[in-house]
Amino acid sequence: MNNFSYLNDLIIPGGIIIAQIMAVLMPVLISVAFLVYAERKVLALIQLRRGPNVVGPFGILQSFADALKLLTKENIVPANSNKIVFLLAPIITMVLSLAGWAVIPFSPNWVIADINVGIMYLFAVSSLGVYGIIMAGWASNSQYPFLGALRSAAQMVSYEVSIGFVIITVLLCVGSLNLSKIVEAQETVWFAIPLLPMFVVFFISALAETNRLPFDLPEDESTLVAGFFTEYSSASFVLFFLGEYASMILMSSMTVILFMGGWLPPFDIFPLNAIPGVIWFVIKVIFILFLFIWVRGTFPRYRYDQLMRLGWKIFLPLSLLWVVLTAGFLIVFDMVPNSL
Amino acid sequence: MYLYSITFYIFSLVAVLSALMVISARNPVHSVLFLILSFVNASGLFVLLGAEFLAMILVVVYVGAVAVLFLFVVMMLDINFVKLREGFLQYLPFGALLGIVLIVELGILFLTKSFSENSLSQFVQSPQINEVENTKLIGQVLYTDYFYLFQISGLILLVAMVGSITLTLRDRGQVKRQNISSQNFIDAKNAIEKKKIKLGEGI
Numbered sequence: 001m002n003n004f005s006y007l008n009d010l011i012i013p014g015g016i017i018i019a020q021i022m023a024v025l026m027p028v029l030i031s032v033a034f035l036v037y038a039e040r041k042v043l044a045l046i047q048l049r050r051g052p053n054v055v056g057p058f059g060i061l062q063s064f065a066d067a068l069k070l071l072t073k074e075n076i077v078p079a080n081s082n083k084i085v086f087l088l089a090p091i092i093t094m095v096l097s098l099a100g101w102a103v104i105p106f107s108p109n110w111v112i113a114d115i116n117v118g119i120m121y122l123f124a125v126s127s128l129g130v131y132g133i134i135m136a137g138w139a140s141n142s143q144y145p146f147l148g149a150l151r152s153a154a155q156m157v158s159y160e161v162s163i164g165f166v167i168i169t170v171l172l173c174v175g176s177l178n179l180s181k182i183v184e185a186q187e188t189v190w191f192a193i194p195l196l197p198m199f200v201v202f203f204i205s206a207l208a209e210t211n212r213l214p215f216d217l218p219e220d221e222s223t224l225v226a227g228f229f230t231e232y233s234s235a236s237f238v239l240f241f242l243g244e245y246a247s248m249i250l251m252s253s254m255t256v257i258l259f260m261g262g263w264l265p266p267f268d269i270f271p272l273n274a275i276p277g278v279i280w281f282v283i284k285v286i287f288i289l290f291l292f293i294w295v296r297g298t299f300p301r302y303r304y305d306q307l308m309r310l311g312w313k314i315f316l317p318l319s320l321l322w323v324v325l326t327a328g329f330l331i332v333f334d335m336v337p338n339s340l
Numbered sequence: 341m342y343l344y345s346i347t348f349y350i351f352s353l354v355a356v357l358s359a360l361m362v363i364s365a366r367n368p369v370h371s372v373l374f375l376i377l378s379f380v381n382a383s384g385l386f387v388l389l390g391a392e393f394l395a396m397i398l399v400v401v402y403v404g405a406v407a408v409l410f411l412f413v414v415m416m417l418d419i420n421f422v423k424l425r426e427g428f429l430q431y432l433p434f435g436a437l438l439g440i441v442l443i444v445e446l447g448i449l450f451l452t453k454s455f456s457e458n459s460l461s462q463f464v465q466s467p468q469i470n471e472v473e474n475t476k477l478i479g480q481v482l483y484t485d486y487f488y489l490f491q492i493s494g495l496i497l498l499v500a501m502v503g504s505i506t507l508t509l510r511d512r513g514q515v516k517r518q519n520i521s522s523q524n525f526i527d528a529k530n531a532i533e534k535k536k537i538k539l540g541e542g543i
Contacts, residue, residue, distance in 0.1 A: 010342055085373070116473045120396035127404030131376070134408070138369060138415050146415075153412055157405060177393075177475055305518070 020112045024101050032245045033063040039293045046297035067238060075234040078140060085139035090232065090239035093132030097247035100125040104253050105180045107263045107277035118179035119167055122254055126163075126209060129247060130156040133211075133218060133228045136240070140231040148227030151304065152211060152218035158311035159208040165319035166202045169195060169326050170258050175337030183262030185337070190266075192259040198322055199259045201315050203291065206251040208311070210244065213296040217304055252288035253281075260284045348388050355381035372411045379403045393475040 037052065037060060044051025052059035077083055103118040105111040115121060130153055137149020171177060173195070174185040192199045208215040219227030229240050256262055261284075263277030302310070330336045358381065361374040379402050386395035482490055 010346075013343055082367075082369075085370075115392060117392045117396045117475060120393070120400065124396050124399035124404060127400055130404075130408055131411075134411060134415070135373070150412070150416075153408055157408055160404065176473070 017112075021102075024104075024112060025098055028098065028101060028246060028249065029242070031249060032242055033067070034060075035245050035249065035289060036063045036066075036241075038289070039296070042290065042293045043297050046294075070238045071235055073234040075236060076231075078142065078231050080141045081231065082139040082141065085135050086231075087236065089132050089136035089139060090229075090236040090243070092135065093129065093243035094239040094246070096125055096129050096132065097243040097250060100247075100250045100254075103179055104250075105183060105257070105262060106281050108180070110278060111180065114178065114180060117177045119171070119177050119182065119258075122179075122250075123160075123164065123167060126247070126251070126254075127156070127160050129209070132240075132243065136232070137228040140228075142231055144224045144226075144230045145228045148218045148220070148224050148230070151220075152228060155208055155211075155215065155217060155307060155311075158308060159205045159315075162201055162311065162315040162319045163205045163209065165316070165323050166198045166205070167258070169198050169319070169323050172323070172326050172330060173337065179257055179262075183257055183264060186261040186264060187268070190259060190261040190264075195259065195322070195326070198319065199255075201319055202258065203255060203288075205311075205315065206255060207292065207295060208307070210248050210251050212248065212292055214299040214302050215307055216301065217307060220301065222301075248292060249285065249289065252285045252292065255288050256281065256284040260288075344388060348385070351381045351384040351388065355385065368414050368417075369411070372407065372414050376403055376407045376411075379407065391474060393473075393478060 040062070041051040041059075052062035055061045055065045077086060100122050102112045103115060103121050105114070105118075133152040133156075134149045137145040137147075137152070140146070170182065170191055173191060174182045176182065176185075207213075211218050217227075218224075219229065221227075224230070229237060232240060263281045265272040265275065265277075265280050355378050358374040358377040362371050362378065365371045365374060379398060383395040383398040383403075386392070386398060
């Protein structure tokens, strides 16, 4: 460890990492703003309204106006709250929803960290998301947020189990935990076709994991005011809001990578495979996000016991059965990837 | 290389400090939160060692599931902080004994293995993609050499699960439960019942 030079050993590698992080996070944050706009427009179309149409052409700058408005408001911290945890909770939510992007491959070799256990990392980060919500509910020292936090904790832990089994099913077909290899394994056929039931289970669990309708019990307006972020205002509210939508996009990318062939074109023929992979990736993510919004506009909210029943009594046995079926199928037809 | 050293010192420092805070924080919820921070930093150290599978399992199992339930319980309990402090001196000798035993064990390890400046550098390595994945290595060892032990630990977990269910399952008497299939089989014929009621009488 001689010849230490700040430039070669610290500034250049550190600077490259920071530049890569910026190159991923800036588009993500901007797309969050447009996702909020798109959600309001699509919901308006579903409900035969016009939606935001005043700020900018077609109201396209509405989200930026909203963000500015929220950020200039006063940040209220309740007197009886646990102040440090109260302020830490939105930060944790936001950081966790952005941390997962480190391993997402947008295109061949377009990834910050191409680690061996990419899918495990994504699973770990998404399972940590519950902490922001529990901490917010507890630190607010108020009944509605606390109820919201308890609901959320139970809900996210339940649906994580079936997500885990779905991931195992995919891994059985790939033989690697690396996200790029998962995408490359889908060159012949997207996993959404042979593993269609698992795709559906994963999508519904993703809705529950991101606390989206019809499973948004943690922030159930009609019974809990605003759930875990009832006491939040201004910038800390913005962080929760951004975090929720960023984790929505993250879950959509995870769905695309696991089941819809990531950056691969639908058919490997000329006009389709000339389009860069990152564009296919974005198109697929937008499609899944549209499904998220479509579901929100169509279905009523689940009752809490029904939500738990769906998670534990239907999805868990179904996904467990599919793990066994897939493993058996691969063994019988001798299709186990890189067998030893 | 220096970036790795810096991250190593950050992770280990935060892990030790947060472990200290676990036992010294006044509020039990803060203790659990520091415990979680300590777990996360420990998994960061695993990544630096090149044991990325263990690191992720640590986060998924301990932080993502066990600590959530732990936090859940601690938040719900109405804990008397003064009473919690009372037994401190009583348990101090026992706790100190455990700590001393651990330090002696670590010391023996340190003296026999003699960690020097050079051998430290073998820890500061990032997992490389072209090496054999340690997920695969763990799988090969766990499901062949230690197959029976693996099965036995699974059985122990099953027994624990059955035990905890038997402890909590009790007959609650008259509880209204939703029967989905009976609800789905309702139609116009069996949903409505006609009754003739005589004048001046109830049902």
